[in-house]
Amino acid sequence: MGDQKLTLDRLSELRLYDPPVDLLVLSACHRCGDEQSELGFAGLAVQAGVKTALASLWYVSDEGTLTLMTEFYHILKQAPIKAEALRQAQIAMIKNQARIENGNLILENSNQTIPLPPELANQHHPNLQHPYYWAAFTMIGSPW
Structure with missing residues (x-):
């Protein structure tokens, strides 16, 4: 939440x-889950009045999150159903149509090549087809 942490007990204050x-997309957090709350921030967000929440159930790498979220937002512009946009983004990662290669984010479905930020561009990049990165x-x- 910018310059401060948002804890589960403060979510309703928003x-x-x-x-x-x-x-509400919770994509920039090390852990959106909580041992005491099965659905973590996403579940509490829905309880607090959000119509739909998208979040990770476990910590996911920056590369995986960047790839999935970029593809999700691209598809969401065209798909009328949010869950379908997420499903299509996950399938794109499974099929290696959304991947990181040579310091770029490659999105085949939208014919986009996006340069990665320097802190990610020079790292070894994992195989984003693995369920760890999209599931x-x-x-x-x-x-x-």
């Missing part, structure tokens, strides 16, 4: 129901 938030993300609430 008044996410006024006006209603249609989609952590779940959608809770309304899929529409």
Whole structure:
């Protein structure tokens, strides 16, 4: 949340129901889950009034999150159903159509090549087809 941490007990203070938030994506967190809350921030966000929440169930690498979220937002512009956009983004990673290669994020479905930030460009990049990188993300609430 910018310059401060958001804890589970403070989520309701955000008044996410006024006006209603249609989609809350929690993609920039080391751990969106919690041992005491099975659905973590995503579940609490829905309880706090968010129509739909998308979050990871476990810590996922920056490369995996960057790839999935970039593909998800691209597909979301065209797909009327949020859950379908997530599914298609995950399939793109499985099929290696959304991947990191030679310091670039490659998105075949949208014919995009996006240079990675320097802190990611010079690292060894994992095989993002592995479920560890795309299966952590779940959608809770309304899929529409």
